[in-house]
Amino acid sequence: MSQIHVTTKINGDETEFLCGPEETLLDVLRDHLGMTGTKEGCGTGDCGACSVTVDGRLVCSCLMLGAEAEGHEIGTIEGVAKGDELHPVQKKFLDHAALQCGICTPGFLVAAKALLDRTLEPTEEEVRYWLAGNLCRCTGYDKIVRAVMDTAAELRGA
Amino acid sequence: MALDDRFHNRDFKVVGNRVTRPDGIDKVTGRARFGADMTAPGMLIAKVLRSPHAHARINGIDTSKAEALPGVKAVVTYADFASAHAPDDDNLVNCMAKDKALYDGHAVAAVAAISTAVARKALKLIEVDYEVLPHVTDVDEAMKPDAPVLHEDAQDESVPAGTPKNVVRRYEFGHGDVDAGFAQADKVIERSFRTEAAHQGYIEPHACLASYGSDGRADLWCCTQGQYAVRAMCAGMLGMQASDLRVTASEIGGGFGGKTTVFIEPVALALSRKAGKPVKLVMERSEVFRASGPTASTSIDCKIGMTKDGRITAGRAELRYQGGAFPGSPVEFGAMSGFAPYDLENVQAIGWDVVTNRPKQAAYRAPGAPMAAYAVESVIDELCQELGLDPLEVRIRNCAHEGTLSPYGVTYPKIGLEETLKAVQSHPNWTAPLGPNQGRGVACGFWFNFGGNTCVSLNIDEDGTVSLSTGNPDIGGSRASMSQMCAEELGIPYDRVRCSIADTSLLGYNDVTDGSRVTFAVGLATIKAAQDAIKKMCGRAAAIWGIPEDAVEWEDGCAKPAGPNAGEHPPMSLAEIAAVSSQTGGPIAGHYECNADGAGVSFATHLVDVEIDPETGFTKVLRYLVAQDAGKAVNPDYVEGQFQGGAVQGIGWSLNEEYIYGEDGRLQNAGFLDYRIPVASDLPMIDTVIVEVPNPGHPYGVRGVGETSIVPPLAAISNAVSHAIGKRMTQIPMSPPRIVEALEG
Known part of the structure; x- marks a missing residue:
């Protein structure tokens, strides 16, 4: 099967890769590029563990072909912190104990950051609906919602 | 130094603090490596x-065409295990x-092949x-x-x-x-549930x-x-x-009991043995639903008698659990635990373990x-309703205490059930x-808790930090x-301790998480290992000071001379003792192993409030409160997290989650779209009250907290729904x- 050559930008870095026509962006990230921070929980777009951004839009990377990344900017969990400096939402997840096992955490952080990039004044209901595409089986979401609300409050200087 | 395991009241310095977990940065940056994140050179x-x-005799398997396909390196069937295994190994036949x-x-x-x-x-x-063959599910x-x-021949x-x-x-x-007992009752209710x-x-x-x-040697990640346990089963x-x-x-990435056994691990090992190369095997989500282990489905009859003033005179339950295709449904635990919150003179529970064509x-x-x-909490609720009694008062009147003979034969030591009931009674949600x-709806729940085989080592590092090795996977912040319990016992700051999870070559057998x-038994062994290291450090200080070992005591992270003949010596800190350890006998380590007892039930x-949409039958959870006895909450953030997570799993099970089989015996909803677990927008905040009645069997009073939180929700929500719609729900x-069916019926 012939491979497709793709040029894209991942977390700000120009990246080229070859992938099969059937391979998802998630396969490419994990199996070709070694970026295993993005997780596979279902492969059918139901759990959100594989959340990435494509040109700033929140996407399940298991539902997008690797070849479709051509010319787009991809954001993954590995790009949420800037070097050693955690993004405020990462810090708040730790402060609020908003994770237990941690498998869903990368997806939640990518999704939460995408929300906070849009608004710093989300209501609890907005946070809950924005994150409804991300499954967490450990926490019951309470501490996750608090962490996101608290991040928003900090970022707007409240 | 106290050498017994029993609880002694003390002022904690590290235990009880909401510390940040040591694996936190890895988990929020994507650096943590989970099961599917590992690779090996030449991996298949x-x-x-x-x-x-659902049920079929296998008359033969022809793998020749698959083996001939270019890129295929090994094919295995049951025959590849046949020479090695013990007969009648259900786990193998399940794999x-x-x-x-x-x-x-x-x-x-x-x-196993060169690519997916x-x-x-x-x-x-x-x-x-x-x-x-004909099937039954x-x-x-x-x-x-x-x-x-x-x-x-399984009976x-x-x-x-x-x-x-x-x-x-x-x-x-x-x-x-x-x-x-039923003859003494003013009201007897019997219901079938x-x-x-659920998965x-x-x-x-x-x-x-x-x-x-x-x-002939192998590594398994x-x-x-x-x-x-994986090593024992696979070997x-x-x-x-x-x-x-x-x-x-x-x-x-989560387990909740489902990762206490093996499904794919022996298969990957057999493939690797046959192919001579590393083999990676990852289940797809549909395989997780179809072929890992969900819990049992059940059918239960429950009969309880109560006097007009709310005394339970007798309780009887007959429980039928199917645990899939092999013996081992958890009906024994069900029969032991249903009435366990109550102090009953007359109680009987009979359990039947049933096999069906399910995983x-x-x-x-x-x-x-x-x-x-x-079943039990639903019938109690209905009795309260029929007799016009307050469901919390009735539970307080009948609840178990220290000295109560439990239905499964154990007499309880000090327990905190009444304290949880009173915590709910004084919470604002009760009067909203x-x-x-x-x-x-209100309901109580019980879990046994366990201790088990535990082996822990810690090394006092030369710079005064401590490397702690335990043998239990950290599933939620353990x-x-x-590290907190280790730091507490040694008298050093939390950030000087680093806890690692050892592989099977490094420590003795540790029972599964x-x-x-874990917080109880591994915590106990950690405290004991720290005490072992303290004894050695006191010995080193004694040698340096030229005084007897028993003239040295450990206080606030330092060895100090004590007693009339000890003499005057400035205290030596853990770091100071560690720095000179090569001159006093070499490295210092602490160790402890036990089969821990006294887990503390x-x-x-x-307490839950719900609202029903009478047109659609949709249930919205308005408020939810968990009050649970933690003995001593070592890290309250994560204790609350266990309360909340268990409650929400129970909410999902009560309102939505179920394995649906078709007439053909096939699972019809093997994915997260159709097996819908709760999402953030389904839920309110989950309120918690941590009750602390110290467990007499642990030096810090710790009880396990992980499981009890899923026990009451089914009943609590069913009771709430039944009151909201004016009909008793039994499924x-x-x-x-x-x-909708109940409303129309």
Whole structure:
């Protein structure tokens, strides 16, 4: 099967890769590029563990072909912190104990950051609906919602 | 220094603080490595062929075409295990079907190939000659005399002669005379209940990487709740010595009991042995649903008698649990636990373990208890309703205390059930006003908790930090709690301790991360290992000072001279003793191993308000409160997290989650779209009250907290829904169609 050559930008870095026509962006990230921070929980777009951004839009990377990344900017969990400096939402997840096992955490952080990039004044209901595409089986979401609300409050200087 | 295990009251410096977990940065940056995140040079990819039939005889498997496909390096079937394993190993036959496929999804063969695409193609080339047999997936149907029989010889002597063969075990617990008790009652209610099977729903599918060397030794990396149990099971199935198999537990993406056994690990090892290369095997989500272990579905009759003033005179339950295609449903725990919150003179519980054509059940958080509590707590609620009594007052009147004889024969030591009931009674949620179509439910829950085999080592590093090695995968922040207890005992700051999870070559056998045992048992062993190191450090200081060892005591992280003959010496800190250790006898380590006892039973009371949409039957959870006895909360953030997570799993099970089988015996909802677990927008905040009644069996008073929180929700929500709609609900989950049916019925 012939491979497709793709040029894209991942977390700000120009990246080229070859992938099969059937391979998802998630396969490419994990199996070709070694970026295993993005997780596979279902492969059918139901759990959100594989959340990435494509040109700033929140996407399940298991539902997008690797070849479709051509010319787009991809954001993954590995790009949420800037070097050693955690993004405020990462810090708040730790402060609020908003994770237990941690498998869903990368997806939640990518999704939460995408929300906070849009608004710093989300209501609890907005946070809950924005994150409804991300499954967490450990926490019951309470501490996750608090962490996101608290991040928003900090970022707007409240 | 106190040398006994018993609780002594003390002022804690580190324990009880909301510290940040040591693996936190890795988990929020994507650096943490879970089961599927590992690779090896030359690695092959494996896929499993699974039965499309619920019940079928396997007359033959032809793998020749698959083996001939370019890129295929190995194909295995049951025959590849046959020479090594012990006969009648249910776990092996569950991992790879022997002469019959026993459920939809049962593994029949597996392939290792150079890529996923080749492995998938090879699966299609394997020819299995199935003879389809009649099947049964319902627990009550499976108990009937004319039901299709799964195993001719699985029934044991606990079952009365002549009982149909799918009924494989019988259990009975209780004391007193229930008939005499019912005769004293002013009101007796008997109801029949059903609960459907739920899956643990961990977000990380089972995953492993096996590497079997030509010297007969192997390494296995996998997501598991217990690397030692995986080693024992896999070594047995592959005919290996335990010491020839090193199992390393990856970070684990949830388990809830479902990762206490093996499904794919022996298969990956067998493929690696045959191919001579490392093999990675990761389940797809549909395989997790079809072929890992959900919990049992049940059918329960429950009868309780009560006096007009709210005294329970007798309770009786008959519980039927199907645990899939092999013996081992958790009905024994159900029969032991249902009435366990109450001080009863007359109680009897009978459990029947039943096999059906479903996947072999695995433990799910307090296995067997939520269903039994659902039946008991529902009948108590209905009695309160009928007699016009306050459901909290009735529970306070009947609840178990220190000295109560439990229905399963144990007399309780100090417990905190009444404290949880009173915590709910004084919480604002108890008096919050309710509107139309709203209802309030309360229920109690119990779990045994466990101690078990535990082995811990710690090294006092030369710079005065401490490396702690434990043998239990950290599934929800336990490295933080272990480090806290270690730091507490040694008298040093939390950030000087680093806790690592050892592979199987480094420590003695540790039981799996189950039974809410880790914070209790591994914590106990950690404290003891720290005491062992303290004794040695006191000895080193004594040698330096030239005084007897017993003239040195440990206080605030320092050795100090003590007693009349000790002399005047400035205290030596842990770091100072460590710095000169090479001159005083070499490195300093502490160690402890035990089969921990005294886990301390656990109780909780939950309170929930719901609102029903009468048109659609949809249930909205308005408020939820968990009050549970933690003994001593080592890290309150993560104790609350256990309360909240268990409650929400219970909410999902109560309202939505169920295994749905078609007439053909196939699972119809093997994905997160159709098996819908709660999402953030389904829920309110989950309020918590941590009750602390110290466990007399632990030096810091710790009780396990992980499981009890899933026990009360089924009943609490069912009671709330029943009040909201004015009809008694008797089946879980109360999905919208069932509520509409009840409203119209």
